[in-house]
Amino acid sequence: MIYSFSGNRLDTGRHVLVRDGAPVAVEPQVFDILCLLVRNAGQLVTKDRLIDEIWDGRIVSEASISSGINAARTAVGDNGRDQRIIRTVPRRGFEMVAEITADERGTAEAQADLRQTIRYVAAPDGRSIAWSSAGEGPPVLYASHHLSHLEKDWASDLHAPWHRALAGAHRVIRFDNRGTGLSDRITPEDTLDDHVADMLAVADAAGLERFPIVAWLQAGAVAVRFAARHPERVSRLVLLNSYARGRLARGQAPAAPGDDPFISLIRSGGWGDPADGFMRAWATMVVPMAGAEQTTDLIRLIAHAGTTEDALLQRDLIDNLDVTEDLARVQAPTLVIHTRMCAIHPATEGRRVAAGIRDAEFIEVDSSNTIIIAGDPTIDRVIGAVLEFLGADQSD
Known part of the structure; x- marks a missing residue:
C-alpha cells in the first residue's frame, strides 16, 4: 500500500x-x-x-x-x-x-507483473527440488537461505526489492533447498554435496550453461563448492553474508545442542508462531533491525518454509559445513558482501571467504541483519552493487 x-x-x-x-x-x-x-x-x-x-x-x-x-x-x-x-x-x-x-497498487501489482513459473526437477537421489523462473534477460541463479518458500517469498514485501530489481534486468532462477518450501524434505543422511547436486540439477533443468550465481548465507558455501567443481559453468559469484565454515566448524557454537541458545530457541515449541516469545527472540537475532511488523512477517514465512525438525536438520548440516579448501579453486570473479554487525555469522567470516578466493572484491555494510530485507538502511547500496557486478558479466 x-x-x-x-x-x-x-x-x-x-x-x-x-x-x-x-x-x-x-x-x-x-x-x-x-x-x-x-x-x-x-x-x-x-x-x-x-x-x-x-x-x-x-x-x-x-x-x-x-x-x-x-x-x-x-x-x-x-x-x-x-x-x-x-x-x-x-x-x-x-x-x-x-x-x-x-x-492499493504497489508491491502486489509490481509482483504480479513479474510472474514466476514453478517447476520441479529430480535430484540424482530422486528427491524433488522445486525451482522457479521469472523475468527476462541474462540469466542469474539466485540461491536463497535454508528457510525459503518459492511462492510465499515471491509474494512477500520483505523480499520484494530483491525480486523486482533482479527480475527487472535478468531471468531469475530460484529454488527451494531440500528440506524447505516446496521441495522434498531433508534427512539426517543428506550432505553438502547433495545440495551441490541439487544446484546442478536446477541449472540443467533451467537450460543454464554459463551463468552468475547470487547466494545467501549457507547457499554461499554450496555455490563455492559448485564453482570449484564446475568452473566452466559459473561466470560470476556474489556471496551475501556467506561463510566457508559453519558455526561448529569455526568454534562459535557449543558442541552440545542443549548448550546452544540459538538451537534452544528453535526447539522451544513455538516454531513459526508470531505470538511466541521464543520465536520472536530467534527472529530478532536474525534481523535485529526489523520492525515489529516485519518480524511477524518473517516468522510467518518461516512457518511455511518447514517444520521444527526440518530446521534442526538444516542447522546440523549448516553448522558443520566447511568449504575452506574449495575457496582457492574458485575461478569466477567474486563479490563478497557482509553486514558489519551480523551476530550469527560475523563479518570476519566474510573477510575470510574473500581472502580465500583469488581477487575477490569485499564490501562491508553498516547493518546487523543476517538477511538484508526491505527497509534495511543498506539495501539500496547492496542491490546496486550486485546489479553493477552482474552487469559487468555482459561486458566480459
Missing part, C-alpha cells in the same frame, strides 16, 4: 518514505509507528495499542514513546509544536490528522 499525505509518500510494501521527492532514512521502529498511524488515520491510537503493536507489549517508558513519536514527526516534516500531521491527544494517545490518500 502507498499512502500520500502532506508532501509525503509512504510505501509500506517497499518500506520507503519519500518527502518532497527525496527519500527519508527511517528506523524500522519509526516506520512501524508511521504505518500504524496512517492505517488508522482520523482515529485515536491509544498508548496501550502503540505499546502492544510496536513494542510487543513490553514495558516502555513515556520517554521512549515520546522519542518514537518525535522521530516519526521529524521524518514526515512535522514537529511537536505545530502537530500538523501527528496530533497528541493528552494522556490518551496520538492521531494522524493529515488528509491521506491510499493507493
Whole structure:
C-alpha cells in the first residue's frame, strides 16, 4: 500500500518514505509507528495499542514513546509544536490528522507483473527440488537461505526489492533447498554435496550453461563448492553474508545442542508462531533491525518454509559445513558482501571467504541483519552493487 499525505509518500510494501521527492532514512521502529498511524488515520491510537503493536507489549517508558513519536514527526516534516500531521491527544494517545490518500497498487501489482513459473526437477537421489523462473534477460541463479518458500517469498514485501530489481534486468532462477518450501524434505543422511547436486540439477533443468550465481548465507558455501567443481559453468559469484565454515566448524557454537541458545530457541515449541516469545527472540537475532511488523512477517514465512525438525536438520548440516579448501579453486570473479554487525555469522567470516578466493572484491555494510530485507538502511547500496557486478558479466 502507498499512502500520500502532506508532501509525503509512504510505501509500506517497499518500506520507503519519500518527502518532497527525496527519500527519508527511517528506523524500522519509526516506520512501524508511521504505518500504524496512517492505517488508522482520523482515529485515536491509544498508548496501550502503540505499546502492544510496536513494542510487543513490553514495558516502555513515556520517554521512549515520546522519542518514537518525535522521530516519526521529524521524518514526515512535522514537529511537536505545530502537530500538523501527528496530533497528541493528552494522556490518551496520538492521531494522524493529515488528509491521506491510499493507493492499493504497489508491491502486489509490481509482483504480479513479474510472474514466476514453478517447476520441479529430480535430484540424482530422486528427491524433488522445486525451482522457479521469472523475468527476462541474462540469466542469474539466485540461491536463497535454508528457510525459503518459492511462492510465499515471491509474494512477500520483505523480499520484494530483491525480486523486482533482479527480475527487472535478468531471468531469475530460484529454488527451494531440500528440506524447505516446496521441495522434498531433508534427512539426517543428506550432505553438502547433495545440495551441490541439487544446484546442478536446477541449472540443467533451467537450460543454464554459463551463468552468475547470487547466494545467501549457507547457499554461499554450496555455490563455492559448485564453482570449484564446475568452473566452466559459473561466470560470476556474489556471496551475501556467506561463510566457508559453519558455526561448529569455526568454534562459535557449543558442541552440545542443549548448550546452544540459538538451537534452544528453535526447539522451544513455538516454531513459526508470531505470538511466541521464543520465536520472536530467534527472529530478532536474525534481523535485529526489523520492525515489529516485519518480524511477524518473517516468522510467518518461516512457518511455511518447514517444520521444527526440518530446521534442526538444516542447522546440523549448516553448522558443520566447511568449504575452506574449495575457496582457492574458485575461478569466477567474486563479490563478497557482509553486514558489519551480523551476530550469527560475523563479518570476519566474510573477510575470510574473500581472502580465500583469488581477487575477490569485499564490501562491508553498516547493518546487523543476517538477511538484508526491505527497509534495511543498506539495501539500496547492496542491490546496486550486485546489479553493477552482474552487469559487468555482459561486458566480459
